Amino acid sequence: MTFDLDRVVQAAGAIPRPFVRAPQYRSESLSRLLGIELILKVETINPTGTVASRGAEWWFECHRDVHRVVCASADDFGVAMANAGRSRGIDVELFGPLDADPGKVESLRHSGTIVRLDGSNADEARAEAQRYSRMVDALFIDDGDHIELAEGAATMAAELEHHDGDIDAIFVPIGRGTLAHGTGAWCHERMPRTRVVGVGAERAPGTVRSVREGRLVRTPVSPGAGAPEMSVSAPSELIVVPLSDALDDTALVNDRHLEQAAAALLAHEGLRASLDGSAALAAAALAAPDMRGATIVVPVTGRAAG
Numbered sequence: 001m002t003f004d005l006d007r008v009v010q011a012a013g014a015i016p017r018p019f020v021r022a023p024q025y026r027s028e029s030l031s032r033l034l035g036i037e038l039i040l041k042v043e044t045i046n047p048t049g050t051v052a053s054r055g056a057e058w059w060f061e062c063h064r065d066v067h068r069v070v071c072a073s074a075d076d077f078g079v080a081m082a083n084a085g086r087s088r089g090i091d092v093e094l095f096g097p098l099d100a101d102p103g104k105v106e107s108l109r110h111s112g113t114i115v116r117l118d119g120s121n122a123d124e125a126r127a128e129a130q131r132y133s134r135m136v137d138a139l140f141i142d143d144g145d146h147i148e149l150a151e152g153a154a155t156m157a158a159e160l161e162h163h164d165g166d167i168d169a170i171f172v173p174i175g176r177g178t179l180a181h182g183t184g185a186w187c188h189e190r191m192p193r194t195r196v197v198g199v200g201a202e203r204a205p206g207t208v209r210s211v212r213e214g215r216l217v218r219t220p221v222s223p224g225a226g227a228p229e230m231s232v233s234a235p236s237e238l239i240v241v242p243l244s245d246a247l248d249d250t251a252l253v254n255d256r257h258l259e260q261a262a263a264a265l266l267a268h269e270g271l272r273a274s275l276d277g278s279a280a281l282a283a284a285a286l287a288a289p290d291m292r293g294a295t296i297v298v299p300v301t302g303r304a305a306g
Contacts, residue, residue, distance in 0.1 A: 001147045003154075003185045003242065011058040011148075012155045016087075018046045019053045020155055024163065024297075029268040030281075034288040039163065041156060041299040044273060049303030051156060052080035052143075055178055058152030059141070060084045067091070070133040070140050072126035074100040074108065074115050075228045076276065076302045077143040077176070082113040093138070095129035097121050101228065103305030121221060122232050144176035144236025154182030160191065160297060167194045170297040171251070171280040171287075174198040174207040177235035177243045179301065184246025194297075195248040199283040201227055202254040206234040214244040227258055227275040229302065257282040265300060277302030 012020060024041045031038045043051035056077070060066070067090060071081045074096025085092035093114045096105065100117055108115050116132070119125040126142065133140035143149065156179070160167060170187065174180045184196040200208035206219035207230070218234040235243060253261075258275040261282035265271040280298040288296075 003147055003150060003181070005186065005189055007151045008154045008158055008182075008186060011054075011061070011152050012158055014061045015054055015057045015152060015155060019048075019057055021159060022046070022156065024159065027269060030264065033268075034285055035292045036284070036288050037293070037295040038284065039167070039295065039297045040269065041160070041297055042271065043156065043299055043301050044271060044277060044303035048076075048079050048083050050076035050080055050277075051153065051179060051299060051301040052076045053083065054155050055149035055152035055182070056080035056084040059146060059148040060088055060090070062148045066139055068136070068138040069093070070095065070129050070136075070138045072096070072122070072129040072142055074105050074117070076274075077229070078115075079104065079108065081141065082108060082111070086112070095125045095132065097125045101305055107305065122228070142176070142236065144178050144181075145238050149178045150182035150185065150239070152182070153179045154186040156299060157183040157186040158190070163297075165295060167191065167297055168294040169195040169197055169291070170299070171197045171199055171283045172299060173230055173276060173279040173301060174200050174211065174235060174243075174250070175229045175276070176232060177207075177239050181239050181243045181246050184248075185242070188246060196246065197249045197251055197283065197287075198243075198247040199230075199251050199253060199279045201230040201279075202252045204231045204233065205252060207232065208250045208252055210235050210240050211244050211247055211250050214241060216240050227255070227279070229276040230279060251283040251287065253279060253282040253286065257286065261285060262304070271300055272304040273300050274302040274304045277304070
């Protein structure tokens with residue numbers, strides 16, 4: 001199945017109201033500080049606090065006959081899938097590495113979700129989740145591997161068409177590729193003047209290298225601060241080529257950039273964003289000196305735990 005703009009429109013009408021029509025507005029103080037017209041797209045005030053719920057809700061809407069799902073994420077993607085499954089009476093079990101965010105793990109378990117921690121990193125947890133899903137005859141769903149996830153994520157970009165005026169660029173974290181793929185695919189067809197820039201972590205450069213080279217490049221993930229959604233060795237292998245086609249450029253940020261961006265969102269807008277959720281602002285701030293006066297969209301994609 002390939003990315004379908006008509007299905008994105010369908011998704012926008014099918015995804016439950018709390019997860020769509022997220023606020024978008026010009027940040028007066030951050031615009032002045034950075035010298036650009038900064039438009040924030042706030043995806044953190046829904047029940048799960050993450051943009052990943054757009055894709056999760058649409059995936060379940062398209063797969064109503066599923067009874068048991070296993071996912072390799074104890075972070076935003078896992079939270080979104082568990083919530084979407086629970087609202088439909090579908091069991092969703094999550095796997096994460098041993099160092100998964102304890103706050104999110106506790107919150108998930110408190111909601112009744114089974115969370116199993118195994119492995120020293122995301123790749124090891126993913127391998128164990130795949131093995132377990134085969135053993136219990138459950139459907140393994142991996143972030144980035146399913147076009148419905150990207151179509152649901154693209155509803156965020158579709159809402160930007162309501163912005164009054166041209167948008168010069170939008171920055172989106174790459175991670176496993178779902179949001180970046182959906183955003184880029186939509187913008188290339190419906191908003192061709194808008195450049196879509198994928199953001200990766202310096203300590204996990206495989207995502208950006210895969211996009212730049214148009215092939216899967218898997219790299220080690222260096223130890224560092226949070227940002228588990230970005231701390232992956234590579235994007236989903238299934239969408240490396242379409243992801244490369246969807247993005248116009250890439251950028252790398254380090255932990256300090258992420259921490260500064262999260263602090264800025266809290267100080268200037270009162271938004272408690274996770275480090276992953278602050279990645280777009282981190283990259284936009286680095287690019288701002290070369291983009292004076294440009295209109296740039298920065299999605300705040302995840303809420304801080306706690």
